Amino acid sequence: MSSTAKKKGFGATIWNYLTTVDHKKIAILYLIAGTLFFVIGGIEAMLIRIQLAKPNNDFVSAGLFNEIITMHGTTMIFLAAMPLLFAFMNAVVPLQIGARDVAFPFLNSLGFWLFFWGGVFLNLSWLLGGAPDAGWTSYASLSLASPGHGIDFYAIGLQISGAGTLISGINFIVTIINMRAPGMTFMRMPLMTWTTFVSSALILFAFPPLTVGLFFMIFDRMFGSNFFDHTMGGNTIIWEHLFWIFGHPEVYILVLPAFGIFSEIIPTFARKRLFGYSSMVFATILIGFLGFMVWAHHMFTVGLGATANAIFAVATMAIAVPTGMKVFNWLCTIWGGSIKVTTPMLYALGFIPSFVAGGVTGVMQAAAPLDYQLHDSYFIVAHFHYVIVGGIVLALLAATHFYWPIMFNRMLNETLGKITFVFFFIGFHCTFFVQHFLGLMGMPRRVFTYLPNQGLDTYNLISTVGAFLMAIGVILLVINVIITTIKNKPCGRDPWGDGRTLEWAIEQPVPFYNFRQTPLVRGLDTYWIEKMEGNKEGMSYAEPVTDIHMPNNSFIPFVMVIGLFISGFGALYNQDTDKPWSLAVLIIGLVITFGSMAVRSLKDDLGYHISKEELMNEKGGNK
Amino acid sequence: MMKGLKKWRLFAMLTALIVFLSGCGKNYLSTLSPAGEVAKEQHNLMLLATAIMTLVILVVVIIYVLALVKFRRKRVGEDVIPKQVEGSTKLEILWTAIPIILLLILAVPTVALTYKLADTKAMDAKVADGQNKPVTVNVTAKLYWWQFEYKNEGIVTSQELVVPTGEKVYFNLTAGDVKHSFWIPAIGGKMDTNVDNVNKFYLTFDKESKDLEDGVFYGKCAELCGPSHALMDFKVKTLSRADFDNWVKEMKASDKQVATGDLEKQGEEIFKTSCVSCHATSGVGKGTGLAPNLATFGDRNRVAGVLDHNKENIKKWINDPQAVKPGNTMPQPEKINNGKKFTDQELDALAAYLMGLSVEK
Numbered sequence: 001m002s003s004t005a006k007k008k009g010f011g012a013t014i015w016n017y018l019t020t021v022d023h024k025k026i027a028i029l030y031l032i033a034g035t036l037f038f039v040i041g042g043i044e045a046m047l048i049r050i051q052l053a054k055p056n057n058d059f060v061s062a063g064l065f066n067e068i069i070t071m072h073g074t075t076m077i078f079l080a081a082m083p084l085l086f087a088f089m090n091a092v093v094p095l096q097i098g099a100r101d102v103a104f105p106f107l108n109s110l111g112f113w114l115f116f117w118g119g120v121f122l123n124l125s126w127l128l129g130g131a132p133d134a135g136w137t138s139y140a141s142l143s144l145a146s147p148g149h150g151i152d153f154y155a156i157g158l159q160i161s162g163a164g165t166l167i168s169g170i171n172f173i174v175t176i177i178n179m180r181a182p183g184m185t186f187m188r189m190p191l192m193t194w195t196t197f198v199s200s201a202l203i204l205f206a207f208p209p210l211t212v213g214l215f216f217m218i219f220d221r222m223f224g225s226n227f228f229d230h231t232m233g234g235n236t237i238i239w240e241h242l243f244w245i246f247g248h249p250e251v252y253i254l255v256l257p258a259f260g261i262f263s264e265i266i267p268t269f270a271r272k273r274l275f276g277y278s279s280m281v282f283a284t285i286l287i288g289f290l291g292f293m294v295w296a297h298h299m300f301t302v303g304l305g306a307t308a309n310a311i312f313a314v315a316t317m318a319i320a321v322p323t324g325m326k327v328f329n330w331l332c333t334i335w336g337g338s339i340k341v342t343t344p345m346l347y348a349l350g351f352i353p354s355f356v357a358g359g360v361t362g363v364m365q366a367a368a369p370l371d372y373q374l375h376d377s378y379f380i381v382a383h384f385h386y387v388i389v390g391g392i393v394l395a396l397l398a399a400t401h402f403y404w405p406i407m408f409n410r411m412l413n414e415t416l417g418k419i420t421f422v423f424f425f426i427g428f429h430c431t432f433f434v435q436h437f438l439g440l441m442g443m444p445r446r447v448f449t450y451l452p453n454q455g456l457d458t459y460n461l462i463s464t465v466g467a468f469l470m471a472i473g474v475i476l477l478v479i480n481v482i483i484t485t486i487k488n489k490p491c492g493r494d495p496w497g498d499g500r501t502l503e504w505a506i507e508q509p510v511p512f513y514n515f516r517q518t519p520l521v522r523g524l525d526t527y528w529i530e531k532m533e534g535n536k537e538g539m540s541y542a543e544p545v546t547d548i549h550m551p552n553n554s555f556i557p558f559v560m561v562i563g564l565f566i567s568g569f570g571a572l573y574n575q576d577t578d579k580p581w582s583l584a585v586l587i588i589g590l591v592i593t594f595g596s597m598a599v600r601s602l603k604d605d606l607g608y609h610i611s612k613e614e615l616m617n618e619k620g621g622n623k
Numbered sequence: 624m625m626k627g628l629k630k631w632r633l634f635a636m637l638t639a640l641i642v643f644l645s646g647c648g649k650n651y652l653s654t655l656s657p658a659g660e661v662a663k664e665q666h667n668l669m670l671l672a673t674a675i676m677t678l679v680i681l682v683v684v685i686i687y688v689l690a691l692v693k694f695r696r697k698r699v700g701e702d703v704i705p706k707q708v709e710g711s712t713k714l715e716i717l718w719t720a721i722p723i724i725l726l727l728i729l730a731v732p733t734v735a736l737t738y739k740l741a742d743t744k745a746m747d748a749k750v751a752d753g754q755n756k757p758v759t760v761n762v763t764a765k766l767y768w769w770q771f772e773y774k775n776e777g778i779v780t781s782q783e784l785v786v787p788t789g790e791k792v793y794f795n796l797t798a799g800d801v802k803h804s805f806w807i808p809a810i811g812g813k814m815d816t817n818v819d820n821v822n823k824f825y826l827t828f829d830k831e832s833k834d835l836e837d838g839v840f841y842g843k844c845a846e847l848c849g850p851s852h853a854l855m856d857f858k859v860k861t862l863s864r865a866d867f868d869n870w871v872k873e874m875k876a877s878d879k880q881v882a883t884g885d886l887e888k889q890g891e892e893i894f895k896t897s898c899v900s901c902h903a904t905s906g907v908g909k910g911t912g913l914a915p916n917l918a919t920f921g922d923r924n925r926v927a928g929v930l931d932h933n934k935e936n937i938k939k940w941i942n943d944p945q946a947v948k949p950g951n952t953m954p955q956p957e958k959i960n961n962g963k964k965f966t967d968q969e970l971d972a973l974a975a976y977l978m979g980l981s982v983e984k
Contacts, residue, residue, distance in 0.1 A: 062850035062949040135847045141801040141818045142848060230819045236802065237819060270694070276710035301804060301815050301845075303796075303822035306741035310734045317726045317733075321719060327683060328718040329710075335690045336708065338699040349691070356683050360676035367729060369736040370668045372812020373654045376804060376845040440655050441648030442808035444845045447853030451929060454841070455649040532704075 019553040021105035022512055023090045026112050027407060030087035033116050037079035040123065042474060044072035049431070049467035052460050055452040065448035066133040067150065071123075073136030074154065077250065078161055079119040081392050085257045086115075086168055088399045089196045091407045093172065095503035095510065096190050098181025098519045100548065103174040106600075110557035111168035117565045118161025125153035135446060137247070140228035140239035144220060149572055155217045156568040160561070162207055162214070169203030172196055181502075182542040183521035187281070190501045190525075191274060194281055195260030198288040199253045205292065206249035213242035222575050237302060244295035252291040255387065256284060258395030259326060262348045265402055266330050268498045269345035270337030273525060276329040283322035283329075290319045300371045309368040316366035323359055327352065342496065343417030347398030350425045351391065358386025361436065376446075379439025385432045397424065397477065402496075404484075409508045411491040412484050420476040427469025434459040493538070500525040505538035513548045516615055517541040548610045556600050563592030651832070652841040654808045660827040661811030664736055671732065675725050740812075743823040746793035758786065758867075759793040763912050764803035764816040766849060767951045768928065769842075769857045772910045778874040779903075779910035783923050784842065784859045787867035788828045796822040799912050804846035807859055813845045828861040839924050850950035856928045873982035877918040878905035882976055890976025893969055897959040904980055914953065921981035934974040941970060 008016070017025060047068050051059045060068065094102055102108050125131040132154035134143040143151045176197045180189070189197075217239070219225035226232035228239050267274045274280060296304060296312040330352060339345070361383040365371045374380055397420075404412050438459050443450060450456050494504045502519060505527040520542035523529050530538050567589025573582035647655035657663040699705070746759050761772040772779040786792045796805050798816040806813035811826045832839050837858075844855035862870060882891040894904075903911065906918030923932055927947055930936035939946075942965065944953040956964045965973070 062853070066847070066850060066852075133850075139802055139847070141798070145801050145849075235819050237817065270705070271696075272705045273707040273709065275708060276715055279710065279715050301813050303815060303817065303820065306738045309741075310737045313733050313737065314730050317730055320726060321722050324679075324718060324722045325715070328686075328714070331683065331686045331690060332708075332711075332714065334694060335686070337694050337705045338696045338703055339691065339694050340696045349687075352687060353680075353684060356680055360679055363726070363729070364669065364672040364676060367668055367672055367733040369733065369740055369812065370665050370672060372740070372814070373662070373665050373669070373808065375813060376806075377808075437648075440653065442652035442654060442841065442843065444806065444843050444853075446847040448850070449853050451856075453649075454652055 027091035034083035114164025122157030191263035210246035354390030377439035382435035424473030430466025
């Protein structure tokens with residue numbers, strides 16, 4: 001319960017994290033789990049690049065290669081990028097809006113465990129007969145034809161983890177609408193909060209189509225329905241639509257919080273208010289809205305016809321306008337500022353040109369007839385890695401350095417951080433820049449090898465070298481984290497010296513109830529305003545010290561998810577005639593889940609209060 | 624720190640430039656050396672898009688570098704508090720309007736070309752007596768091989784598409800098992816072969832392929848379709864109209880091919896007991912979709928789409944198809960030869976017979 005868990009035994013700490021409903025601890029859980037999956041996905045990426053380093057390589061077999069690319073994509077999108085962003089959203093957003101926690105702490109915990117066990121379920125496929133091998137898009141004709149249980153692991157694993165994402169998204173929407181401190185109007189919300197809000201709204205609308213698609217897939221493969229089987233009147237193109245109606249907004253679900261992170265970092269280290277705040281907000285909303293209008297640009301070559309292709313081409317180009325607005329606003333923020341090149345700022349400065357490069361190749365692919373050439377070639381591989389690595393991963397690395405003091409009250413080593421950046425940044429461009437040309441020169445994507453004498457050898461080797469540089473960068477970051485943890489030197493409040501928003505004003509380490517008194521927000525960049533007015537405390541208060549109502553920790557979310565995890569195996573093996581126990585497993589799992597839901601519903605859990613006296617003593621309410 | 628970084632960037636850019644100038648890929652494969660009207664139009668659209676996008680990148684980079692140079696804290700002073708500017712409506716309008724104009728410049732040709740490339744009305748149009756119907760190829764993509772049926776000519780081939788130059792060639796595309804995608808990079812963009820429906824598009828072929836390194840253009844499957852997706856290549860032979868007509872004539876006579884020589888005759892016997900239930904050796908008709916038609920096997924450029932075209936590779940392929948193309952549907956020899964592998968002599972005979980199947984020699 002307290003934020004100073006170090007006095008407790010190891011077992012107690014583990015139990016504390018298993019049952020916690022505190023957004024700060026859930027953020028740490030997301031960070032650890034997301035990093036774990038990021039490393040797994042990264043190893044898969046290295047295997048891909050080693051295999052493609054030279055023509056006719058036989059480092060991995062053809063079938064295994066398809067499993068690796070499928071798991072690389074799925075892991076990186078669903079199990080690394082999403083949870084790592086959730087880690088920072090959880091750590092920062094409640095503090096940024098002056099809230100005690102998210103609106104539904106219990107659901108927050110449930111969301112995490114759903115994501116985690118869904119991810120574990122998916123990755124267990126490696127040990128239980130082979131991973132999914134139909135690409136992260138899992139197009140229906142191939143995924144229905146895929147032998148073994150790989151695709152079943154994909155469908156059920158993503159279903160479980162997707163439910164977690166949906167729950168977390170709803171939680172953030174409610175939190176941001178309802179839990180803002182007095183004075184924090186919508187147009188005073190920091191950009192990180194705004195992008196979290198819009199991105200959560202996208203989750204709310206984008207994940208249901210995926211859920212539907214995955215259920216169709218599960219029923220087709222495990223229970224004999226025919227939604228996608230064209231010989232039985234089904235249609236495979238429906239899967240493509242459902243997947244991309246989810247899949248395209250998913251890109252914005254990921255990239256908007258990345259924009260948010262950079263919109264916090266850039267003003268901080270330029271010591272200047274974000275230029276064009278209201279147009280930044282407008283652009284965020286517009287991108288979110290347009291993100292739902294463009295999914296068919298992933299399907300230009302499917303044969304939807306000229307009219308559909310033309311409409312989706314123009315709609316896609318339109319997204320470039322709000323995105324361009326953002327880029328120019330960032331540029332104008334540093335223009336006339338006082339730029340301090342810290343590690344997070346270095347990532348932000350690296351992000352701007354990289355992301356512009358990724359954005360413009362996106363516009364090229366929006367031109368439908370040109371996309372007929374670029375689609376499913378290495379050009380698209382280069383494009384989306386420029387957007388995802390150059391945008392989202394750089395944002396995650398920047399946020400790791402930037403928000404480490406808020407999450408752990410420690411500073412990561414700056415010099416090592418800059419060296420990490422150099423390796424990662426150069427490696428990134430080295431890996432993916434040449435891939436544009438590989439695509440233009442006729443190399444299709446998702447190939448496990450290529451024949452010599454097609455002019456593709458040199459660029460592929462360069463690309464592999466770049467991948468190793470990126471790997472070195474990531475290893476350096478891990479070393480940095482270890483060094484910082486061993487040194488264990490507290491850094492206190494506002495260690496960057498230029499913090500602008502509420503999360504930097506709060507005392508460190510952050511008390512488990514966050515704010516002793518709810519702050520009063522007097523404008524955009526609250527903390528900056530207080531600092532400029534010489535307020536040493538860093539914030540004004542909206543209320544006197546009163547009792548604080550806190551939620552109890554709960555083990556129920558964990559149990560609920562374990563039930564689903566077990567029933568997943570039951571559903572998965574239901575199609576095998578030699579496993580008659582599968583139905584029993586399915587039912588037992590669901591009984592556990594619904595049983596724990598019933599316990600949660602029927603048993604009152606009113607939480608507890610920290611009294612005013614406890615808050616005022618020297619421990620500040622810590623027991 | 625930043626100085627070192629800038630040098631690095633310069634170095635990286637120079638390297639990139641050198642690598643870029645070193646080539647645009649092979650002229651039988653690369654989209655950067657278009658050899659057909661469709662590819663040329665797409666190439667032009669790419670040049671236009673690249674020009675606009677380079678302009679955007681340049682503008683961003685110039686502002687970015689200037690800002691970095693001018694407004695570093697070391698230069699501005701450690702304790703200076705910059706003016707907290709809210710924004711600028713004029714600038715906002717400027718950087719909304721200019722991109723819209725740039726996008727319109729790109730959008731107009733995009734929409735026009737989208738409609739143009741989708742126009743396949745001529746393939747079903749009636750033609751006057753005595754005139755040739757446009758060449759229409761029914762493409763069926765199967766797990767790791769391609770069938771090309773010429774419906775107006777009444778012939779069928781596989782793995783190697785043969786087309787006339789200088790005219791529109793129409794395609795009906797479909798898949799027989801899972802989704803694939805039909806792509807000849809140097810000739811034009813791809814189109815998916817769906818399992819649910821038939822897709823239509825056209826391509827034109829400007830030059831004869833005989834001058835190319837292998838005498839053929841390279842075609843690829845561009846949609847993940849299983850373990851051997853990477854090996855699902857096909858080849859395209861482009862002939863002048865006269866040569867094409869001649870080829871069609873020979874194809875129509877291909878049902879009369881007979882093996883000559885003892886080894887070839889032995890090979891034919893083995894073929895008739897073990898292979899003929901799937902593979903046809905006559906190019907006349909519609910094509911079964913069961914297995915590649917072998918009427919032109921001796922004229923081809925590759926064995927199984929990927930191996931060099933010689934007898935050793937034919938033997939290797941027949942002896943263990945799974946080792947060459949994992950997951951393909953050709954049976955292992957034990958399945959078609961009474962549970963035994965073919966002997967080396969039998970494989971020699973089969974290879975000799977197959978190499979003799981030709982309409983061009």
